[in-house]
Amino acid sequence: MTDIKTLETASSPEKLNRVVIEPVTRVEGHGKVTLLLDDNNQVQQARLHIVEFRGFEKFIQGRPYWELPVLVQRLCGICPVSHHLAAAKAVDQLVGVDQLTPTAEKVRRLMHYGQTLQSHALHFFHLSSPDLLFGYDDAVAHRNIIGVLQDYPETAKQGVLLRKYGQEVIRLTAGKRIHGTGAIPGGVNKNLNQKEREFLLQDIDQMIEWGKTALELSISLFEKNLPNSRDFATNETNMLSLCREDGGLDIYHGGLRARRPDGSLIIDGIDYRDYEDYIHEQVKPWTYMKFPYLVAQGREEGTYRVGPLARINNCDFIDTPLAEKARLHFRAFADEGLVQSTLAYHWARMIELLHCTEAIRDLLNDPDISGTELITKGNMREKGIGVIEAPRGSLFHHYEIDEGGLVTRANLIVSTTNNNRAMNESIRRVAIDELNGRELTEPLLNQIEVAIRAYDPCLSCATHALGKMPLEVQLVDAEGHTVDRLYKNANGDVSLCKIEA
Amino acid sequence: MIRHFTLDGKKIPFREGQTIMEAAQDAGIYIPHLCYNPEFVPHGSCRVCTVKANGRIVASCTTPATEEMQVENETEELQGNRRELLQMLFVEGNHVCPGCEKSGACQLQAVAYYTGMLAPEFTYFYPMRTVDSSHPDVAIDYNRCILCELCVRASRDEDGKNIFSIDGRGINTHLTVNSASGKLGDTDFDVHDKAAQVCPVGAILPKHEGYNIPIGQRLYDRKPISVVGDVADHQEE
């Protein structure tokens, strides 16, 4: 069996054929996969290239810190609330606030649960369920949310309405469905009044029911083809996430926890403001995206994954009953150690979706959510670091300011960057297991995207609308001439054009 | 003696010496403007208040009303001219409204909406401008300055401090602070000065405050500028 580590860099790339999977549109981050093949279609090199965010860190230099929570939301159209909250947590540090009022913290948590609910629903139902329900080789024209609407109308409806509910939670906590302004330095600018609580409470029991159904669906899809679900794009890695002090799942706040593949702890309860002591970012010559790793494990062994899979593996319990029951079932899947299956991301994601619905209900019933103490004040500090568990995984915002309050340094490690190593390893796994020695077709290439989509990165290729992202795949010979081109247009039609020499 | 002129077909009374703008405001009619503030001597520089008086293009804030004058204000032609002026103001500076604390309570934005401008259409200049954060309470973001000179007038005429002035020519015209270092922190500027209250945009703003008023509840979120008027009249809100 080929060792996937050898696929990062081929020994003599100049003699190989090149395949590029490249989305033509650029929505959020921009992703591209290149495969180098030899004459027998053996994959010799596989790389995921992501162009992202570094420009933003420069852009915010010199800006006043109080604008950050609103400005940085523009990083991502899919999870703006996560950036909003991570920045707000960092800005709390800058204004010297370590503890928010109960109302402020709970309103922010509610916003975050709403965000996670809508993002997980979007991701599972809209982006991934077509692959999982119909198979990777289903006709492209049908393998999308419209196909799901036709064949499984109830499932599609529930997905759409779960997402919409999450967006309503965001609207009422942040002021707008996207790009709101709810979190401000040291607190929030609004609470939830009685009317707003009642409005959201009306439908919450229904959402919990649908959350259960979504979880069951994710499990049945996982179990449908168990050997494939277990092994597809799977690589053994460490897992990193925030975790509550008592070991409970917490997507808003906690200490850093990392486990080895066998489940043993590498770090635990680490104040995330010291993250630079535990996580380093490696730079590689072929991409701008950095490759973070756990310092204690070193560059080679320090690969980790973040996101639902890491969080459900890492925590000791979940404090809402339905999600906790689901977690126990999930963990029992791995005889020992952690659940490493890449496709189990979807299962873990639906456990979290169910948890979000339960947690939203609890918060809506908490009188603090209507409290009137919204802001805490403190003394200015020069450095602020905020970390949050975004839907896609741990998200780090780090700012330093001058005396006047202007940003002098910014460092962001987004979820996609955290998963960069692992995603690269996953596509190499797919290249070896599924593509090696075969004529490349759309269904085969789609498997690369299926692997990327499991992680739910902020890439346009993972978030294309309705499964119709335009996609171009090129097979280029050693001289750089395109010999084959596979093109998937915005209608989902695929055409292969042979280019005559 | 009360006299009258006609504004978009309506008879408007005016007193001797009143400008078209003043008479219109007294009659409750909105003529869009940026550099005009009734508390200060009119300046006539932004040209957003341009109207047609007896067929001639004039700034309504500086042109005295006269008996029987025929004034056009809300015509498609004039609104179109205003939109173009506003388009130019947007691309001459760096206006990132989504990240601006003034958004929703900004006169430039509100007038742009009023005239039907939805997005900048001209090529951005992307000028290199800075933020002066040297003062403990107030920051100046030069990226958003539209050279209305209201802070200049307020500081000179009301605060008696003469802290601001306008320097340079043409496209290089810019706001400066009258201190040796050019920094606001080296002047006796105070957050309670009139000059700190008059900026119609987000160029002079109190520090450490971001988005305390939720979106949807800001001045021009609730009602259009033609109804609620200038932001300076609502500073305490």
Ligand code: SF4
């Ligand atoms: S000053 Fe007004 S127009 Fe300029 S960025 Fe701020 S809100 Fe937008």
